[in-house]
Amino acid sequence: MGAECKCNCDQEKKLDALFAQYKGNSNGLIVVMAAIQEVHGYLPKDSLVKTAEELGVPLSDVYGVATFYAAFSLRPRGRHCVNLCLGTACYVKGAPDVQTMLEQEMGIKAGNTTEDRRFSLDLVRCLGACGIAPVLTVNGEVYPRMTAEKVTEILAKYE
Ligand code: FES
The missing domain is CATH 3.40.30.10 (Glutaredoxin)
Structure with a gap:
């Protein structure tokens, strides 16, 4: 196990904590999506599906937010x-x-x-x-x- 894995695991743990905090609460949508964007550098499809499920928000709404705000990207971004x-x-x-x-x-x-x-x-x-x-x-x-x-x-x- 390298240091990189530990780092990623820590970041994933942070996301899991946010999912737990906002479970069933659509008000956390932007906060959770911003955290995913920060951890991955973009919004992976799996993460958006999980966000919809955990927060109880229709997937179409999650995609609507993802495409509305310029700060969010659905594709990996370069450095x-x-x-x-x-x-x-x-x-x-x-x-x-x-x-x-x-x-x-x-x-x-x-x-x-x-x-x-x-x-x-x-x-x-x-x-x-x-x-x-x-x-x-x-x-x-x-x-x-x-x-x-x-x-x-x-x-x-x-x-
Ligand atoms: S056209 Fe105005 S800066 Fe390029």
């Missing part, structure tokens, strides 16, 4: 969140070329996470910074006037 703006200004100034290079470097299509969970790549709407288009953000850090040529160097900064 680094890469967002490329595809708003009009960014688009006309070359964001599609940046997207192609990002997808090529990561080996995934936008909207997905790399298998090693290093990056999640998402396309977003206007970030309100059209003057420095095309705009890329990594974990909230802004990269202005992006070009496909800058992609490799920028991604290399994030392990």
Whole structure:
């Protein structure tokens, strides 16, 4: 048994304690889901089914909450969140070329996470910074006037 297993077990115990605390109580839905998101980095399907059963909430409601709040993700997320703006200004100034290079470097299509969970790549709407288009953000850090040529160097900064 390695330290990692112990850690995961501790986290699972915390979740079990929350399930016990909110058993049959739909008011605990957000709290429990936030804890699951924190432990797993996303909301695994099994955990959502368990949440519905334990709290006595219809599974459709659980999914409704999961998809409504941006803080929840139904898919595993990467350690680094890469967002490329595809708003009009960014688009006309070359964001599609940046997207192609990002997808090529990561080996995934936008909207997905790399298998090693290093990056999640998402396309977003206007970030309100059209003057420095095309705009890329990594974990909230802004990269202005992006070009496909800058992609490799920028991604290399994030392990
Ligand atoms: S269109 Fe990209 S910042 Fe406005």
